[in-house]
Amino acid sequence: MLTDVMDLVFALVTDLHFGKEAGYDGKLRKLTAQAPSLAARFVERMNQVVRPELVFNLGDDIEDESRERDLERYGRCIEILSGCQAKVFHVAGNHDRINLGDADLLRFWGREGRIYYSFDHGGVHFTVLATHETQNVSVRIDDDQMAWLERDLAAAIYPAIILMHHTASEQDLAYNRWFYRAPHLCKVVERRNLRRILEASGKVIAVFNGHLHWNHFDLCGGIPYVTVQSLIENLEDDAPGKPAAAHAVCRLSDKRLVVEIEGNDPARYQIELDRPATPSEQNT
Numbered sequence: 001m002l003t004d005v006m007d008l009v010f011a012l013v014t015d016l017h018f019g020k021e022a023g024y025d026g027k028l029r030k031l032t033a034q035a036p037s038l039a040a041r042f043v044e045r046m047n048q049v050v051r052p053e054l055v056f057n058l059g060d061d062i063e064d065e066s067r068e069r070d071l072e073r074y075g076r077c078i079e080i081l082s083g084c085q086a087k088v089f090h091v092a093g094n095h096d097r098i099n100l101g102d103a104d105l106l107r108f109w110g111r112e113g114r115i116y117y118s119f120d121h122g123g124v125h126f127t128v129l130a131t132h133e134t135q136n137v138s139v140r141i142d143d144d145q146m147a148w149l150e151r152d153l154a155a156a157i158y159p160a161i162i163l164m165h166h167t168a169s170e171q172d173l174a175y176n177r178w179f180y181r182a183p184h185l186c187k188v189v190e191r192r193n194l195r196r197i198l199e200a201s202g203k204v205i206a207v208f209n210g211h212l213h214w215n216h217f218d219l220c221g222g223i224p225y226v227t228v229q230s231l232i233e234n235l236e237d238d239a240p241g242k243p244a245a246a247h248a249v250c251r252l253s254d255k256r257l258v259v260e261i262e263g264n265d266p267a268r269y270q271i272e273l274d275r276p277a278t279p280s281e282q283n284t
Contacts, residue, residue, distance in 0.1 A: 008122040010054040011086070012163075012248040013042055014210025015230030017095070018073040019063030024178065027238040029213075032063050034243050035232050036080065042231065042247050043083045045262075050249055054121060055086045056128075058210035058228065059093025059165035067099040074100060078108045089119075089126070093165045093211065094133035116145055118152050124252065125156040125203070129164040131188055139166045139188050146190065146197065153201035159273075161252075162207040168194050169207075169218035169225035178213050186212055195221055206257055206271060208248075215246070215267040224257075229265050 016039055022030040031038075046052060061077040062070050074096065081088050090109045097105075102115050111117070116130040127149065133139045153160060168191040173179045179186045188194060198204045199221040206224045216227035229246035236242050245263035252258075254273065261267040 008054075008124060008252045009050065009052045010056065010250050010252070011046055011050060011052040012056045012058055012208055012210075012228050012250065013039075013081075013231055013246075014058035014165075014228050015060040015093070015213060015232065016057075016077055017060060017063045017230070017232050018077045019069070020065050022063050028241055029177070029234050030063065030230070031232045031234050031241050031243045036076065038231050038243055038245055039077060039080045040083075041245070043080060045247075047083070047085045052086045052249065054126075055081070055084050055088045056163050056208070057081055057088060057090045058163060058208065059091040060095045060210065060230075061093065062095055064095045064098040070096075070099040071104065074104075074108060087121075089128065089163075091128055091163055091165050091210075092130045094131075094135075094139075097132065098135070116148070118156075120156075120158055123158050124205075125153075125158040125160040127152055127156075127160055127162050129162065131164055131166040133166070133185065136185070138184050139186065141188055141190050141194060146193065149194075150197050150201075153197065153203055156201070156203055158203075159205050160201070160203045161205055162198065164207070164209050166211050167191075167209050167225065167227060168198075169220050169227075171212070171216055171218060171227070173212075176212055176214055195223070198223055205252070205273060206259075215261050215265060217267075217269050224269070224271050226259055226269060229261060229263070229267075231263075233265070235265055 018035045062073045092115045118127040213230040213233045215229045218225040228248045229244045233244040234241040244265040257271040259269040
C-alpha cells in the first residue's frame, strides 16, 4: 500500500473549548477557564521541544454562547495556535458551527472554498472532513462530501491520513461520561459507508478524531481509528479539577505510525504498516 514515506512528525490538539464554564451531570467537567493558558503551553512545547512539521486542530475551539462571544473566542484560539512555527490546519467542530457559519471559519483559517479539503505533504495525503451535528439529533456527513471523499482518495498518489471531529468507528461508550447515554451525538450516521470508502481506497493509514473527550483506539476493516483526549477535560470528578492538557504527537515512517498522547492523560499506540518489499529486500 505504501510508497516510501519520509519520516514525518505531526501533532494534534482538540476540544480546546474557549468560553464559559461547562459542567455535566452537575459537576465541573470542562476546565474552560484554563483553555488560553493550556493552548499557549501547547504552542510553546511544539515550538521548543516537539518541532512538528504540521499541527492539526481537530475542532471545538469554543464553548458556544452567542455569535458575538463565539467570534471573539474563536479568534483568540486561532490567534494562539497560529503561534506554532509548524503549519496549522483546522477541522470544524460541532460547537464551532452553532453560532458561526462556514464563511466565518474559513476566514479565521485563512482558506477559501469548503471546510473539507485535502493536501499533500512529505509523501502523505491528508484529508480533512467536516461532520455536521444537528443538535440533540444526529451527526452526519452529506452526500456531496462523501462523493468528494471517494474521488479525493481515488486520485491520491500517497498514503492517506484522515482527520475529522466526530468518530467513524464503533466505539463502546459504556464508560464515556459524556456519551454513554447519547451515542447518536458522537457517531457519524453514515460511518459504515464512510469506512467502506476508506477501506476500498487501500490508501488510508489511520483516521483521527476528537469530540469524545477520552483517548481511544479502534481497528475497523484493518484501519486504525484514534480518538484524542480533550485539552481541557477535567480528569477529576469535580472542582477544582485537573486538566488533561492532552495533545498527540505522531511519528510516521514507511514502517510504522507511533501516536503518543502527551499531558496528564497519556496513551501510546504503535501501528505497524504493511508495505510491499522492495526488489533489494526481496533479494536479501
